[in-house]
Amino acid sequence: MKTLFLGMLLLIGLSAFSQKQPKSMTVVIQTSAECDECKTRLEGKLNFTKGVKFAELDVPSKKLTVKFSPKAISLEKIKQIVSDLGYQADEVKANPEAYEKLPSCCKVGGM
């Protein structure tokens, strides 16, 4: 997992510096999602966001896999969307207002 993560960072770094952007990119974002409800919310929003090819959340590991076209949307923007839904996305903290509105099962340690 660690190597994957490093690889990803490298990929992001490369894409930031190179002029030619790849057609599509796949990243894994560590989120604070808790349950299937979160899965519905995250995937429901991202899959219908322009530029995103697909978004999949693995609930046990809370890892969100997103394939997107860097020309149409930036990774920062994706993380911002996740944050605005009330979830942490790697280093981007969850939007506290959105977090408050989440159902109890989606909050940290939710049941």
Place this chain on the structure above:
Amino acid sequence: MLLLLVCAPIFLFSQVQGIVFGITNGQKVPLQRASVKLRNTQLEVYTSDEGRFELVLPKELPVTMVVSAKGYESDSVILTKEDRFTGLEIILTELNEMEELVIVSQRDSKSISRLKPIMIETLGEGELKKAACCNLSESFETSATVDVNLTDAISGAKKIQMLGLDGVYTQLQMENIPFLSGIESSFGMNTVPGTWVESIQITKGTGSVMNGYESMAGLINVEFKKPRTMERLYVNGYGSILGRGELNLHGGQIINDKWSTATFLHGSMLQTEIDRNKDQFRDVPLSKTLSALNRWEYNGKRFESRFGVSAYTDERSGGQLNAVANRYDAQTTNKHVDVFAKTGFLFPKKPYQSLGIVYQLKVHEFVSNFDQRTVKSTEKRGFVNAIYDGIIGTTIHKYKVGASMVYQDLQQGLDTIAMNRVVTTPGVFAEYTYTGVRFMAVVGVRADYQERYGFQFSPRIHMKVTLDEFTDLRLTTGKAFRLSNVIVDNSSLLATSKAWSLPSETQQEEVWNSGASLVRYMRWWNRPASFSIDYYHARFMNQLIVDRERSQDTFFFDFQRNNAFSNALQTELSFSPIKVLTIRLAYKWLQVKAEYNGKMQQQVMIPQHRGLFNVAYASRNKKWAADATFSLFGRMRMHDVMLADGTHLHDQKSGRFPNVLAQVTRNFKWGAVYVGGENLLNFTQQNPIISAENPYGATFDATRVWAPIVGTIVYAGFRVELKRKTN
């Protein structure tokens, strides 16, 4: 429960460390993200990936520590001064609630719950969306467990079958409230659209005693969408090339934190005459259906209730085309109103005890005519069922006791014959559940009393053995009975010019149903896969048998004692070779025998072999979904008939036939659009109606149906969903 594990590093403040384990199928695994809370404090921590936690203790000891994790029984431990600086090992056991609401997982649209001692197959919303055409009976078309058959070529009645046994032997429930029971069983399923349904649970065999005495072949429980979790507004429109149009509307409202309500509406219509096989009979009857349901929920601390009212009217008009002079006409009308309530009393200080009471009152009117022959029936039914849940010492030993009362006032008449009855059936029942680590058992018994027939005892035993981490074996045996409705149960058999010879009195039908099932879970290509095989044997101590073969001109209705039986073997394999595809293969073998024309023979129109192949595709972004089901039905025995020209068709078997359904769905933010087809190979039965040219003649018979009558049907529809945003 408590074990000394490790000595914590010594700090100035007192703290505890520990590991939380869960017992899953006999295996002890560390639980990550379990919650560890100190009661009456704000302190709460979560376990790490290895199940470890650390907690700083307050000064005031003792305190109660509550450990909980999703899917496990919570446990509490009292921490005293002695526990400071020590290590704790906490073991949680899996929840084993038998009638815990089945949570429908989005990923597995069809699943078998692992925790339950009784094998329960769940069809989730995903499975129901596969065949969007659907009302309740059609929603089983992608499942191998339940068969859906046309009962005659005229009225359009579709009946379900389980274990090869007629739908009347399957008990239907709506959230454990009686549903489509009694005289409704033939047509009622047409009035419930699939869009109202959240999930369906199918149990083969007799099931739990608390559900009543009638589940002879099996039990189907339908969960409708709940006001708190369903869409605020949902609109579904559907149209097919036959001219069938359908509109479904529903919405849930949350009034406050205690009250919520939901309203469901359904209307469908087919007003175009279709006669593709040119036999001058409508291939599909004209129909008009309206149905409505309004439900309420109240959730309090000590008391919760669900209640509501439902009503429907369904009209079907089959028979010859309007253009035919002196046309043969077949009309069926169903009208229905019922009110239901379910109340639960909880005892906050005794979390494992509760009292639940279910009430239902219904009035149903059924009128059906096949030319001059008319069945008229009204049923008034009252039902009350009270269940008390408790534990003996610990949750390892649970029990349920209760009492029920069924009142049925049934008026039914065929032409000049009347078979009316007023029966009150009081009953009591008790059930004990043992939950071990690898073994679970449910032992129940019920006693019901009917004045004419005396006491009926229905013992039932269900067991689940966890053979290993991935394999569950379940065994079940039990008795069930019902009071036959004789005429209405078989009204489709009036689509013939043959006479009926009815029994002089109605008897109870009784069965012992025993079975075994084995489910194995695998990981293929690192994705879940499963294999299951089950076998059920139903032996009837008494069953109403309709013998269509003893005579050329009469159908004989007789109660056969200790004679009829059925054997059903089903095996299923499901896996997903690539991430976006799920494949399901199923095979079913049926042997359903009784005495026909003096010989033990397979019942007519029951295929001995049936195969099913289902492929489901869902794109990774879930924007696209496609589904195809291919079914193959083996040969069926058919009853002898005489043709108009005097030819005697003797000892005939039907052909084998395939049925292919497919649907493509495109999901949008606001809902979905879908296009699909039924009977895509366009297989139809040649001459489904014997002597169609002369329906008033002695050889007319429309009950010899074994395959679809109408060929390929293409349909399209849309769904608009306004989802609930918060909570």
